[in-house]
Amino acid sequence: MNVETRREPDLRPESAEPPGDAGRAGNLVGALVAFVMGAYVAITSIGYGFGSAARPGAGVFPFAIGSLMAGLALAWTVMTVMGRTPSSEAPSRPERQGVFRIVMTMVAAAGFVTLVDVLGYQLTMSAVIALLLATVARVRWWLVVTITLVMGIGSYALFVNGLGVSLPAAGIPALRYLGL
């Protein structure tokens, strides 16, 4: 049997530890963010109290971790400045189209979070799928309609009727009256 299969050149072979662009700027920004986070955790945890050696307070463990993170971030900064941070072999900056797809995915997720309790699951999921199919997958309109209906209504039926999971109905009475 001959089949056509696509190659996705950007798909990473490993989900746990894939390579990426370890460019200097990226490393420095990463180290800075890590330092700020570590320092914030360490400083905030002082307020939780250290207790005594026999009964450690709520702040001991986070203080230790925050300080560790800040220290490691400093070491990361120094190593990056000295050019000793391991770099990956290929730059992995997203293409313009890739940035657009990622942004649309975030917009869709934000839309889901904002609307699901207002419009109900079926309408919101349909809108999310339609948006992504039209902008990310760029499939023909009839496919957008078909897949949207199958996913919006089909997944509702699967989860609610098949798995007994409750999904939200619309918060707007008129929509709820329509069974959405």
Add this chain to the structure above:
Amino acid sequence: MFDQLLQGFGTVLTPQNLAFALLGCVLGMLVGVLPGFGPAAATALLLPVTLTLPAVTAIIMLAAILYGAAYGGTITAVLINVPGETSSVATTLDGYQMAKQGRAGPALAIAAIGSFVGGLVGVVGFVVAAPLSRFALAFGPAEFFALTLLGLTLVIGLAGGSTLKALIAAALGLMLGVVGLDPLNGVARFTFGSQQVLDGLNLVPVIMGLFGLSELLLSIKGSIASAAAIKVGKVLPTRDDLRRSALPIARGSVVGFATGLLPGSPGAVASFGSYVLEKRLSRTPERFGHGAVEGVAAPESANNANAVSGMIPLFTLGIPTSATMAIMMGAFTINGLVPGPLLFRDHPDVAWGIIASMVVGNVILLALNLPLVRVWITCLRIPYPTLYVLVIGFMLVGAYTLDGSVFNVVVMVAAGVLGYVLRTIDVPLAPVALTLVLGPLMERSLSNALQISRGSPSIFFDSSIAMTLLVATVVVLTLATMKAPLRTLARAVATRTRQGSVH
């Protein structure tokens, strides 16, 4: 011991559990064939599906999802040269070559047989190792703290790449792990007034985001290339294929089992280790990389044996050894079960039922593999962007159904973005997931130990078990730190030697 295993089979072999094991295998394979989607992401993605099931059925189904997803990664490794996880990378070397020669069918069949045997060897080892859990019952807080510390250090030491970045990842996971109520004093920490994180961050949406969503975002950041034609050919392997594969499968299973016991040891160590071993032992090593069936048989058996033996530390000590095991631990917790020695004592039916389900799951996989090859190929023909949209949809609803609120969706998306950023700057993700799980355990055991000793650190040195574990921790950490300087030194020596020989 074997009596209890038989009782475990009694638990699994009910129509309901069998049906869900079958469904788990199929769903796992379905998600596993998504290019780049490894077992960790697949298990996290499908975890919400099991939420409404009874505890034992849910864990049996999840274990089946895990095997299915691992095998799904093998399918893509052979057919389109895209492994689902690092442990399948070795399979691409000869599996894809076999596919290009029109022998994808035999490659997949041998992979399934190898996985089956590897899985069985893993289960036998599991049964033998199960009594170790009694030993772990003697662990007090000091020993447990030392154990979690060692587990964490091994994860960092064996993470590969930069030790510094692995440490950063571990610290990040520990920081996320302190969100919620402090285990000793009940003080709310870093909750920012939210009631939903008082019990800590839910592991499932974090893992779904870190491993699943970030993988998806990476997969669409670039252009999508053209197709390649694959000929599956005859599905059944020849007698010669079976003869050539027999010993590599046996050796691969042993290598995989042994490496799986090491916390943090990636599956790739097992699969590449067994691949290299077979190449060394072969009388015709030049065939490797050009479609040698042994090059598929050995790594596939190794990686399945590795996956099963990786569960031994979780079941006997309550310590997850990989991101996937961290998710399994989360699944146990969601279902009101505590993995570890107490599981064998308090819920032997569950513990042995799950072990028996591993055998059943492997049998199902073997049975499903050949008939479904063409179905998976059809799935692979669906344009990737469309698959992407469908998976995103399922992830959103999956995260929502965890507790019926959008909070977990937000957590998943945030973790996805974090995972994407970490991947782009080469910070490994596995230590984040593991320390997120181990952190609270570590803090609790540390606090309890200090309470028992009235603040004296001698409690860690008076116990010979704790002392041994702490020494092992120091050794691992030292070796991990010395990794880079030793490599530089070795390179310098090699260069000098080469220069010396030129002059």
